[in-house]
Amino acid sequence: MKWTLGQLRKLPESYDFCSVMDFTKESESIDDILAIKGVKVEGTITRKNLDSFYLSLTIDADLVLACAKTLEPVDYPMHLEIEEWHGIEEDRLEEEDYYWLEKNTLNLDEIVWSAILINKPIRVIHKDAEEILAKQGITFDGSYPDDEISNE
Numbered sequence: 001m002k003w004t005l006g007q008l009r010k011l012p013e014s015y016d017f018c019s020v021m022d023f024t025k026e027s028e029s030i031d032d033i034l035a036i037k038g039v040k041v042e043g044t045i046t047r048k049n050l051d052s053f054y055l056s057l058t059i060d061a062d063l064v065l066a067c068a069k070t071l072e073p074v075d076y077p078m079h080l081e082i083e084e085w086h087g088i089e090e091d092r093l094e095e096e097d098y099y100w101l102e103k104n105t106l107n108l109d110e111i112v113w114s115a116i117l118i119n120k121p122i123r124v125i126h127k128d129a130e131e132i133l134a135k136q137g138i139t140f141d142g143s144y145p146d147d148e149i150s151n152e
Contacts (some may be wrong), residue, residue, distance in 0.1 A: 005104035013019055015045045034073050035064035052087035068123035070132045080115055
């Protein structure tokens with residue numbers, strides 16, 4: 001979803017929206033994201049003046065991430081709440097939560113995908129990681145049984 005500055009200026013003072021977004025293509029370039037199911041986004045855009053807009057989002061996503069120890073899939077539900085300002089007021093650029101409208105466009109896809117990547121855990125561990133590794137002959141300390149080590 002994208003809104004141009006002209007469209008944003010024509011919105012009522014407060015505009016609510018709900019959408020299900022697909023980030024399958026974007027996730028293909030991220031090694032530890034094995035899958036991402038429909039991302040539900042609910043939000044409100046509040047127009048403060050002709051050049052500033054307050055965005056409040058609730059994002060719910062179901063990610064499937066690779067276990068850091070076994071590479072097995074791990075379901076990871078994600079719930080995010082985001083509040084930030086967007087606009088073209090130059091005197092507000094130094095504010096931490098104020099984002100310049102690039103090309104005079106508010107691109108919800110970019111905002112949501114960035115939030116998912118920033119808040120995705122660096123690593124997840126499968127609940128049965130020790131058991132999975134033991135079945136592969138790997139002890140939890142990372143060593144291998146002596147009879148399987150080759151000196152070649």
